[in-house]
Amino acid sequence: MLKHSLQFKLSQKLSPQQIQLMKLIQLPTQAFEQRLQEELVENPALEESASEDDYDNDDDFGNETDDYDDYDNDQIDTGDINIDEYLSNDETPDYKYQSNNYSDDDEDRTMPIAAAVSFHQDLINQLNTFILNDSERVIAEFLVGSIDDMGYIRRTVQDIVDDLAFTQGIYTDEPTVERILQLVQELEPVGVGARDLQECLLLQLKHKTPSEEVDLAMNLITDQFEAFSKKHYDKLLQKFDVTQQELKKAINEIEKLNPKPGGSFDGNQKMVEHIVPDFTIRIVDGELELLLNGRNAPELHVSKDYQEMLQSYKDTSDKSTAQKDAVQFIKQKLDSAKWFIDAIKQRQETLYVTMNAIMHYQEEYFLDGEETKLRPMILKDIADMVGLDISTVSRVANSKYVDTPYGTKLIKEFFSESMTNDQGEEVSTIEIKNILQQVISEEDKQKPLPDDQLADILKEKGYPIARRTIAKYREQLDIPVARLRKKI
Structure with a gap:
């Protein structure tokens, strides 16, 4: 049986403006500047402030006091447009005034781009020194094009x-491609064109001056590569009937090789990311001072051309349909410009209050730079301090950098979980990871410490941690298991 019923449901949805604001908050300085340029292109009513001589203050547009009403198709009254809501007669927005909130970083600095030969082009240039027929050259260039970074x-x-x-x-066969591949593998850097790590290491060993340790190294890679990679040194000593010292010399030769020959190319033109700190923390008279990068506070205003169009429409007695459509377009762009300027202001306020809370929460660390003084801190701690949502704090911390007296740091690195030591004090997991890393660096590499022994050592130091937690921290620090840390 079908029934009809009414149901009330209360739900919250983010407006498009709120979504755009969240995206602006998440952007670091360089990406924000790019987003700003995109908005300036999309909205002709929005302009960056130039010199004061370029714009005249017009008092005619400062006397509108009525609220802005929606557009009426039958009648348009320009008195309903409050220009002050979109434009201040002062060329500098109120949030741009310099105080201790902004760093002296307003200079437009551009990084020159150096032109250089790419990795693959360098290989092609080397290939041009070989004598090849047309078919062989196509195959060789195809092989070079198949080489990854x-x-x-x-x-x-x-x-x-x-x-x-x-x-x-090109119709060819495997022996022909193998023959040309050997030519490609003669290119520099040595080891390029290999199909796996084993072949890459062998190519580099073949270019070394022959010696007993090099010969033994080649035999290790050729015949016992799996045992070598797993560091089964006892098996290798028995297999090749050599002394421990001889095996150590051979392994040292292998460790000198480059497992990623393409990554060592000096002219490799990968995109280099230049970090622009979003904040600066200084110590002035023993007190912390927080500065927001001035490049995050652009000077924006409404285009003077749009002001003149509004004035022209206001002064015209006979208003045509085309003029009414133009004013409607202007109103939409003014709304968009006003919102964008307000969003920038809110973005700066959010960034500043959030970083200011982080700075005071980690005050001991920022005063002397000692990582052991980093307090356990999670997103909720800062969100509760500033009255913002956890997701907002996450957006601020995720991709922003702060310039400190101890170097430029990624803000999210200051966040960590807490653990309780044997004295009942809460300590940061960052401190525990640093201690773990120090213990591993000081271990006997001939007998590396397994995770259970590492857990016992940290317990003796006052940090009761389970073996599985040690394994998790070790993986986060990119430290291999004990067997792979072993050295002869």
Whole structure:
């Protein structure tokens, strides 16, 4: 049986303006500047302030006091537009005035881009010194194009033969591709063009001056690569019937090799990210001072051309339909410009109050730079202090940097969980990880400490931690298990 019923449901939804504000808050300084330029292009009513001589203050647009009403198709009254809501006669917005909130970083600094030969172009240039026929050159260039940024060809010869036939119209066989691949593997840096790590290491060893340790190293890689990679040194000593010292010399030769030859190319033109700190913390007379990067506070105003169009419409007695449509367009752009300027102001306030709370929460650390003084701090701690949502604090901390007397730091690195030591005091997991890293660095590399022994050592130091927690912290520090830390 069908029934009809009414149900009331209360729900909250973010407005488009709120969503855009959250996106603005999340942006670091450089990305924010790019977003600002995009808005200036999209909204012709929004302009960056230039010199004061470029704009005249017009009192005619400062006398409107009525609230802004929605557009009426039948009648448009320009008196309903309060220009003051969109534009201050002062060329500098109120939130731009310099105080201790902004750093002296308003200079427009650009990073020059150095033109250089790319990794693959350098390989092609080297290839041009070889004497090859047309077919061989196409195959060689195809092989070079198959090399990844680390210097490897991670495809089978059969796949390359098939691709040459389909994409280049070159019908060849595996022995021919293998022969040309050997030529490609003669290019520099040594080891480029290898199909796996084992082949890469062998290519580099072949270019070394022959010696007993090099010969033994080649035998290790050729015949016992798996045992070597797993550091089964006892098995290797028995297999090759060598002394421990001889094996150590051979391993030292292998450790000198580059497992990623493509990554060592000096001219490799990867995008280099230049970090622009969003905040600066200074110590002045023993007190902490927080500064917000001045590049986060652009000077924006409504275009003077739009003011003149509004004045022209106001002075016209006979208003056409086209003029009414133009004024409607202007109103929409003024709304957008006003909101964007307000959003920038709110963004700066959110960034400042959040970082200010973090600075005072970690005051002991910022005063002397000792990481052991970093207090346990989670997002909720700061959110409760500033009265913001946890997600907002996360957006501020996620991709922002702060310039401190001890270097430029990623803000989210100051957040950590807490653990209780044997004295009942809460300590930061950052402190525990530092101690764990120090213990591992001081261990006997011939007998590395397994996780259960590391747990016992930290327990003796006053940090009762389970073995599985040690394993988790070790993985976060990118430290391998004891077997792979072993050295002969």
